[in-house]
Amino acid sequence: MNASELKVEAARAALAHVGDGMRLGIGTGSTAEAFVRLLAEKVAGGLTVIGVPTSERTAALCLEVGVPLSTLDDTPELDLTIDGADEIDPDLSLIKGGGGALLREKIVAAASHRMIVIADASKIVDTLGRFPLPIEVNKFGLRATELAIAAAAENLGLSGPVALRMTGAAPFVTDGGHFILDASFGRIPDTRALSNALHAIPGVVEHGLFIGLASAAIVAGSDGIKTVHAR
Numbered sequence: 099m100n101a102s103e104l105k106v107e108a109a110r111a112a113l114a115h116v117g118d119g120m121r122l123g124i125g126t127g128s129t130a131e132a133f134v135r136l137l138a139e140k141v142a143g144g145l146t147v148i149g150v151p152t153s154e155r156t157a158a159l160c161l162e163v164g165v166p167l168s169t170l171d172d173t174p175e176l177d178l179t180i181d182g183a184d185e186i187d188p189d190l191s192l193i194k195g196g197g198g199a200l201l202r203e204k205i206v207a208a209a210s211h212r213m214i215v216i217a218d219a220s221k222i223v224d225t226l227g228r229f230p231l232p233i234e235v236n237k238f239g240l241r242a243t244e245l246a247i248a249a250a251a252e253n254l255g256l257s258g259p260v261a262l263r264m265t266g267a268a269p270f271v272t273d274g275g276h277f278i279l280d281a282s283f284g285r286i287p288d289t290r291a292l293s294n295a296l297h298a299i300p301g302v303v304e305h306g307l308f309i310g311l312a313s314a315a316i317v318a319g320s321d322g323i324k325t326v327h328a329r
C-alpha cells in the first residue's frame with residue numbers, strides 16, 4: 099500500500115470510535131480529508147453527528163460531501179476530535195501545522211474530551227523535529243518575532259533556519275489572518291521547554307507542538323493498523 103492508501107486505512111479505523119450523536123472536531127490535511135469522505139458515507143447511511151471543522155478547507159469539503167457542521171461557538175464542547183499529524187512521538191506529542199491549520203486545530207482539540215490522531219507510519223519518530231516546526235505569528239513585527247524565536251531557541255541549544263512560508267510569490271496566510279514561520283531546529287529533546295519559550299513571545303500566536311492533547315494514535319503501516327494510547 100502507498101502512503102495515500104495507508105492514510106485511508108487509518109481514517110477507516112478511526113470511524114469505529116465515532117458514535118451516533120457525537121459532536122466531532124474534524125481535522126485538516128490529506129488524512130483528515132480521507133476521514134471526512136468516509137464519515138460522509140456513514141452520515142448518508144443514517145449516522146447522526148455534528149462536526150466542527152478546523153479550517154475553511156475542511157469546512158468546504160464537509161459541505162461538499164454532506165457532513166453537517168456547527169461552529170465552536172454554538173458547540174463549544176466536543177466529544178472527539180479526529181485529526182492528522184506531521185509527526186508523532188512515543189508520548190503522543192505531535193508536530194502539526196504542515197497545512198497551516200494548527201491554531202484552529204489546537205483550539206478544537208483542546209475543546210474535545212478526546213483527540214485521536216490518524217496517520218500513516220511514516221509520521222512516527224523517536225524525537226520530534228525532523229519536520230520543520232510551524233509557528234503561527236502575527237503579521238505585525240514579523241522580523242522582531244523571528245529574532246525572538248531564534249533567541250529563544252538558542253537558549254535551549256536549538257538553532258536552524260526559520261523560513262516564512264510562501265504560496266508562490268506571496269506569504270501564506272492562515273485562516274486567522276496570520277503568517278507561518280517554519281523552524282528547522284532539528285530534533286527537539288525538550289518540547290515542553292520550547293513550547294513555553296515560544297508562548298512567551300508576544301508575536302507568536304501559536305505553535306505546532308501539540309503536547310498532552312492526543313489520547314490515541316491510529317497508525318497504518320505495511321504490517322497493519324496499530325493503535326497507540328497516551329501513557
Ligand SMILES: O=C[C@H](O)[C@H](O)[C@H](O)COP(=O)(O)O
Pocket residue numbers: 125126127128129130181182183184193194195196197198199200203
Ligand atoms: O495544518 C495541517 C495539519 O496539522 C495536518 O493535520 C498535518 O499537516 C498532517 O497533514 P496530512 O494528513 O496531509 O499529512
